[in-house]
Every structure is written in structure tokens, then in C-alpha cells.
Amino acid sequence: MAYSAGFSPHPKISYAGAAPTGVASEAEYLEIGLARACAPDDVRAGLDAALPSGLDIVEVVEAEPPGLADRLEASRWRIVLPSVDPAEAAAAVDALLAAESVPVERLTKDGTRVVDARGVVIALGLSPAGVAAPDDGASCAILDIVMRHATPAVRPDDVLTALRHVSGLSTPVTPMVTRLAQGRLDETPPAGPGGHPRLIDPLSRGAAQTTPPR
Numbered sequence: 001m002a003y004s005a006g007f008s009p010h011p012k013i014s015y016a017g018a019a020p021t022g023v024a025s026e027a028e029y030l031e032i033g034l035a036r037a038c039a040p041d042d043v044r045a046g047l048d049a050a051l052p053s054g055l056d057i058v059e060v061v062e063a064e065p066p067g068l069a070d071r072l073e074a075s076r077w078r079i080v081l082p083s084v085d086p087a088e089a090a091a092a093v094d095a096l097l098a099a100e101s102v103p104v105e106r107l108t109k110d111g112t113r114v115v116d117a118r119g120v121v122i123a124l125g126l127s128p129a130g131v132a133a134p135d136d137g138a139s140c141a142i143l144d145i146v147m148r149h150a151t152p153a154v155r156p157d158d159v160l161t162a163l164r165h166v167s168g169l170s171t172p173v174t175p176m177v178t179r180l181a182q183g184r185l186d187e188t189p190p191a192g193p194g195g196h197p198r199l200i201d202p203l204s205r206g207a208a209q210t211t212p213p214r
């Protein structure tokens with residue numbers, strides 16, 4: 001790996017669109033600078049061997065324009081809401097989608113910041129699996145959401161706060177949030193009513209990939 005120059009060299013590594021603390025992810029991307037030319041497969045194998053179990057390098061490609069940050073326009077998330085009735089979740093989703101904007105407050109290190117949690121939501125609905133009960137027999141709702149990346153960043157928990165604001169939705173158990181994909185938005189209209197926009201694999205040369213509901 002290449003290092004920066006100066007009194008305190010740092011490895012040349014850059015994360016784009018990193019997931020918030022406390023959520024799972026199946027689609028994280030980073031760029032690294034190398035001190036010499038290496039085959040992408042050799043880099044992938046070396047990184048994979050050095051990382052702890054559970055952190056897997058899936059693919060490595062040589063960087064080319066546009067930059068990685070420009071290729072990550074949106075993310076698709078799965079939000080599992082244990083002990084939430086799917087019908088109540090569906091009503092909250094309808095209320096949020098009907099609103100023009102839903103400002104929510106977030107506490108940051110620089111103080112309280114207000115973000116519009118509705119403005120970044122491209123698609124939101126209940127996953128078909130959301131009607132299934134978990135092993136303990138309790139009700140459970142599963143949200144499937146596509147969110148546009150924005151500055152300042154709007155996180156899935158901001159959208160959950162917005163759902164509580166517009167409908168009083170209660171989430172008695174900590175939601176489980178997983179990023180399923182991120183990439184460029186495919187402008188092709190979704191197939192069928194209620195379809196979600198597709199995201200283009202940011203490491204591809206333009207081929208679209210669809211992440212099905214889990």
C-alpha cells in the first residue's frame with residue numbers, strides 16, 4: 001500500500017458512502033493507492049487474508065473515471081422491525097410517502113442538525129417477507145427502501161424517526177438495518193407497480209444489477 005508524504009505518513013485509503021455505525025452492510029466500497037502495480041486478484045487475496053473473519057473482499061478492480069464517490073448515488077436498505085405489525089408499518093409508509101418533506105433533528109458533535117428525511121427517499125415499501133412471523137411468533141415488519149445519497153447525509157434511522165413523526169409508529173425492539181446495495185441509479189422505470197429502482201454496480205462499466213428483496 002502507498003503512503004502519503006510528510007512528517008506523519010498515512011496509508012492512501014478512502015472510503016466512500018460508508019455505512020453508519022451500528023448497521024450491517026453487504027455493499028461497502030473503498031479505494032486504496034498502491035506503491036507498485038499489482039494484479040487486482042492478488043490485491044483481493046492479500047486483503048482478504050489480512051482481514052478478520054466476516055469481512056470479505058468480494059471484488060477488486062483498477063480505478064478509472066469517474067471517481068468512486070460519483071458512482072455511489074443511492075443505497076438500498078432492508079430494515080427489520082421486530083414486534084411491529086406489518087399493517088401499522090404499511091400505514092406509516094403511506095403517510096411518509098404522502099408528505100412533501102419530513103424534517104427530523106439529529107444530534108451531531110457540532111450540535112443539533114435538521115435534515116429532510118423524506119427528500120432522499122426514492123422508493124419505500126414492505127418486503128413480501130414482512131408478513132412472515134419470526135421464530136418467536138411475534139409480529140414483524142420488513143421495510144425495503146432506496147435512499148439517495150445527500151449532503152448532509154440522511155441515514156436509515158432518520159427515516160425511522162420520520163415514520164414515527166408522521167404516524168406515531170412504535171418500534172419497541174431495536175430495528176435491524178442492513179445495506180443491500182449501493183451504486184448509480186438506473187433511470188429505466190421499474191418493472192410493474194411497486195417496483196424499486198435498480199442500482200448499477202459501481203465497479204462495472206455500466207451493467208445494471210438488481211438486488212432482490214431478502
